[in-house]
Amino acid sequence: MPEPRTESRHPEAEGLHLRSADRVLSALLDAQIGALAALHPALPAIEMAAEAAAAALRAGGRMGYAGAGSSGLMALADCLELAGTFGLAPAQTPMMFAGGADALLHMKGAAEDDARLAIADLDASGLQSGDVVLVLAASGRTPYALTIAEQARARGVTVVGFANVPGAPLLEAVDIPVLLDTGPEMVAGSTRMGAATAQKVALNMLSVLVGIRLGHVHDGYMVNLTADNAKLVERAARIVGDVASVPLAVAEAALAATQGAVKTAILVAQGVEPDAARDALTRSEGHLQPLLK
The missing domain is CATH 1.10.8.1080 (Helicase, Ruva Protein; domain 3)
Structure with a gap:
């Protein structure tokens, strides 16, 4: 399997450790701003996802979130804000995070490879036909995220997949693929940086559009x-x-x-x-x- 672009070295990263602090910070900021440019081509897909989620919530259904590692943290951050911002009951927005609450204090990489854990979390979420789930994985091939996407879709749930690598398996396994092609990271493979920034902004936009559609x-x-x-x-x-x-x-x-x-x-x-x-x-x-x- 070819190396995902998020694992490649950023062209501006060579000699990063030799630069002065101000030049390091400037390069990191420029890379973050550049990552946001990936949102422009994704706007139609984000709109489609928001409309599907709003329709599900309007009908009394749920909008779930799922992810592991940094992608899961971005999903969790958006999910937790929905009650206070839009008055959505937590039961309407279940969160599936690889490793559960314990992993929030000490994330363990093995949890994101556990397909059985993903199925158990999906069962506990209560998601069913007519609901929507937002599944995030920067690489687009995390087993936990892929399993939830495939199993939820088989249950009649509309699945939205966010990935930061073109051609990622997650984008092929969902109803609404959202590609955020943020490219290589300034620290190769550290998708908590550009990839996560783009994911968080995408979710911000999606949830606000959902709030607008619901009259909130x-x-x-x-x-x-x-x-x-x-x-x-x-x-x-x-x-x-x-x-x-x-x-x-x-x-x-x-x-x-x-x-x-x-x-x-x-x-x-x-x-x-x-x-x-x-x-x-x-x-x-x-x-x-x-x-x-």
């Missing part, structure tokens, strides 16, 4: 956030005040009347009764735009 983003505000700390309670009040065009005191009263439900509070702040606001949001499938004054 309005004018750039996270109107379905879960306000579970002081910072987010203050943010929720500012969002209600700005979107409803009311003073902060009115926004805070509306949030109190809706037990912190931001979208409902926006309508209440505009004079709608809480029950009527909830009913209207149900009819609009969670979208504020057609309901605002």
Whole structure:
């Protein structure tokens, strides 16, 4: 099997250890910026993946994540943010990480080669026909990721595969392939660098588009956030005040009347009764735009 491009030496890496610190850092930054250029040709695939995921969530299904090592960490970072940012229940976004929680403190390489572990994690995720799973592997040939992709697809799950190597097996095994061709790393094989940066940005874009499609983003505000700390309670009040065009005191009263439900509070702040606001949001499938004054 030929060496994946992520394992090759970057053309700018020769003599890296001999350079001054400022030149090393500048070269590393340029390589990170260059890796992001790989996102442009992937935009249509990312859009397709986001639309599929939004449709699954809208229908009451799930959007799962899966990966090992650095790719798994990028998936986990996006997955964990969805509850606070978009109000998605964790049960709607199961995470499959090679090695489980223990591996987050000390990652063990053997876990990413364990196909049986992948099947057990997929079984525990609850993913089924009609759901979507985002599977990440920089090399596109990690056994854990490949097994989840193949087994999930066999169960009727729509599988999105993110890989950083053209022609990778993962891209051939999924419904929606997303190639992020970031090329060689400045530290050969260290895909926590350019490959992971591109993966994280791709997931950022995908999940925001999902949030928009579900009505959880309005004018750039996270109107379905879960306000579970002081910072987010203050943010929720500012969002209600700005979107409803009311003073902060009115926004805070509306949030109190809706037990912190931001979208409902926006309508209440505009004079709608809480029950009527909830009913209207149900009819609009969670979208504020057609309901605002």
